Amino acid sequence: MGASIRRFQRIYPWIKAPLIVGAPMRVISGPHLAVAISRAGGLGFIGPGATPESTGDDLATARDLLEKNPFQDQKPITLASLLPHLNVSPFNEEGEGGEGGAEVVGGEVAGGEETGREEEAVAEEKGSEAATPQPETLPIGVGFQLWNGDLRTAARAVGEHRPCAAWLFAPRHGQPELDEWAAGLRQASPGLQIWTQIGTVAEAIAATAYASASETERTRANDGRGGRTRVSFYETSADVLVVQGAEAGGHGRARDGLGIASLLPEIRDQESVADAVRRYGVALVAAGGIADGRGVAAALGLGAAGVAMGTRFLASTEARVARGYRDEVVRARDGAVSTTRTMLYNRLRGTTGWPEEYSPRAIINRSWRDYYEYGVEYDEVKWRYDEMVRRTGASGNAKGGYGPDGRLATYAGAAVGLVRDVRDAGVLVKDIRDEACDILRGLTLLYPREPIQSDNLSILVKK
Ligand SMILES: Cc1cc2nc3c(=O)[nH]c(=O)nc-3n(C[C@H](O)[C@H](O)[C@H](O)COP(=O)(O)O)c2cc1C
Numbered sequence: 001m002g003a004s005i006r007r008f009q010r011i012y013p014w015i016k017a018p019l020i021v022g023a024p025m026r027v028i029s030g031p032h033l034a035v036a037i038s039r040a041g042g043l044g045f046i047g048p049g050a051t052p053e054s055t056g057d058d059l060a061t062a063r064d065l066l067e068k069n070p071f072q073d074q075k076p077i078t079l080a081s082l083l084p085h086l087n088v089s090p091f092n093e094e095g096e097g098g099e100g101g102a103e104v105v106g107g108e109v110a111g112g113e114e115t116g117r118e119e120e121a122v123a124e125e126k127g128s129e130a131a132t133p134q135p136e137t138l139p140i141g142v143g144f145q146l147w148n149g150d151l152r153t154a155a156r157a158v159g160e161h162r163p164c165a166a167w168l169f170a171p172r173h174g175q176p177e178l179d180e181w182a183a184g185l186r187q188a189s190p191g192l193q194i195w196t197q198i199g200t201v202a203e204a205i206a207a208t209a210y211a212s213a214s215e216t217e218r219t220r221a222n223d224g225r226g227g228r229t230r231v232s233f234y235e236t237s238a239d240v241l242v243v244q245g246a247e248a249g250g251h252g253r254a255r256d257g258l259g260i261a262s263l264l265p266e267i268r269d270q271e272s273v274a275d276a277v278r279r280y281g282v283a284l285v286a287a288g289g290i291a292d293g294r295g296v297a298a299a300l301g302l303g304a305a306g307v308a309m310g311t312r313f314l315a316s317t318e319a320r321v322a323r324g325y326r327d328e329v330v331r332a333r334d335g336a337v338s339t340t341r342t343m344l345y346n347r348l349r350g351t352t353g354w355p356e357e358y359s360p361r362a363i364i365n366r367s368w369r370d371y372y373e374y375g376v377e378y379d380e381v382k383w384r385y386d387e388m389v390r391r392t393g394a395s396g397n398a399k400g401g402y403g404p405d406g407r408l409a410t411y412a413g414a415a416v417g418l419v420r421d422v423r424d425a426g427v428l429v430k431d432i433r434d435e436a437c438d439i440l441r442g443l444t445l446l447y448p449r450e451p452i453q454s455d456n457l458s459i460l461v462k463k
Contacts, residue, residue, distance in 0.1 A: 019306030024143020247289025249413030293435020
């Protein structure tokens with residue numbers, strides 16, 4: 001696990017451990033939120049925009065923010081500095097695969113297994129040879145929903161603006177579609193890290209199948225839209241798997257979700273995942289139900305190299321969210337009863353087309369209770385919803401749009417009960433990180449592997 005965070009720190013030199021990631025919440029995670037999170041030593045992702053084209057605009061704004069106010073201690077990230085640590089192979093450029101190529105990208109290992117330092121040294125050498133000067137990479141990532149995204153527009157945006165990572169979620173056609181996006185985005189922006197959010201053991205196995213496969217299997221024919229070309233796993237595989245537990249806010253697995261405390265370790269135990277971690281330095285990041293330092297410390301104990309949070313950042317000053325929405329996230333308690341997974345709000349909002357494997361978690365309000373508890377006909381529920389939108393305005397801020405008697409969609413996760421105030425995102429990152437560090441340090445003292453000798457104990461007590 002220590003190796004994974006050190007690898008992260010080499011790829012993203014500004015981050016501080018434990019790594020706290022701002023999830024790419026559609027429209028809500030804008031450039032100001034993403035930059036604030038990264039500036040505080042986390043990694044902020046811009047969410048998918050209202051239209052595929054909005055992503056480019058958000059990335060341009062992020063670049064402006066960073067140019068006007070650069071990170072104090074940020075080392076520039078260039079392709080040359082990234083290549084040695086990337087899950088891409090210089091062998092691709094030579095049109096070669098080969099078993100040897102597989103080892104080149106290895107180097108970091110979770111759980112204190114094999115270190116792969118020799119391979120890493122080879123990679124550094126090859127990386128520096130292969131590197132050509134590139135524009136500086138942005139210290140923020142960008143998220144895409146695949147089912148309604150547009151790969152060409154996305155590739156143009158990452159090629160032009162160079163975010164350091166792309167987070168892929170919700171394909172309509174499973175792993176082959178994720179592969180197509182990973183290859184397309186990497187081609188547009190060499191050095192781009194691919195983060196894939198998954199929510200089941202089966203998805204994790206599909207995402208890492210290459211790692212336990214033979215080299216021939218790892219280079220396979222692909223007859224996707226681009227015609228029949230040889231595709232190697234170097235082009236398609238994810239650098240990071242974000243494991244999304246059923247507690248997560250927004251969209252997640254509709255029927256086969258599992259809590260993060262059992263999902264993450266079970267995924268980590270899969271042979272192909274273990275191989276991907278050990279041989280190729282793939283990292284697991286935990287998401288879902290984590291909103292404070294206690295959750296972060298727990299996730300690290302489960303085997304995560306970092307955590308991603310969405311719901312907690314809804315209550316940040318930089319989130320692009322209506323004030324009423326934000327206040328409701330702060331007000332709501334006990335996510336087990338105050339939130340639920342339901343398609344009702346998508347339907348009311350006219351959001352159609354999500355693959356059936358997904359449904360969103362939202363805070364329960366009048367719309368849901370009318371329909372599910374009081375048996376009000378859908379058309380009437382929709383009429384009342386539309387009326388409320390009309391009365392409260394587009395932002396829904398006017399009295400009544402949000403809250404227990406409101407009717408507007410308030411997507412949020414099961415950890416809402418832990419969100420009790422609105423803070424600047426940078427302050428949140430720092431506070432949560434400090435809390436996690438304190439807990440981890442405390443636990444190490446409480447549960448030493450060997451009994452503490454009385455001499456050592458007195459030293460610790462004096463401190
Ligand atoms: C309001 C909201 C919108 C979200 N939108 C997206 C999205 O567009 N793409 C995505 O990959 N994940 C999205 N997510 C899910 C997050 O990536 C992440 O899995 C989740 O926020 C983690 O759980 P938490 O909300 O308990 O922190 C969204 C989450 C929320 C709360």
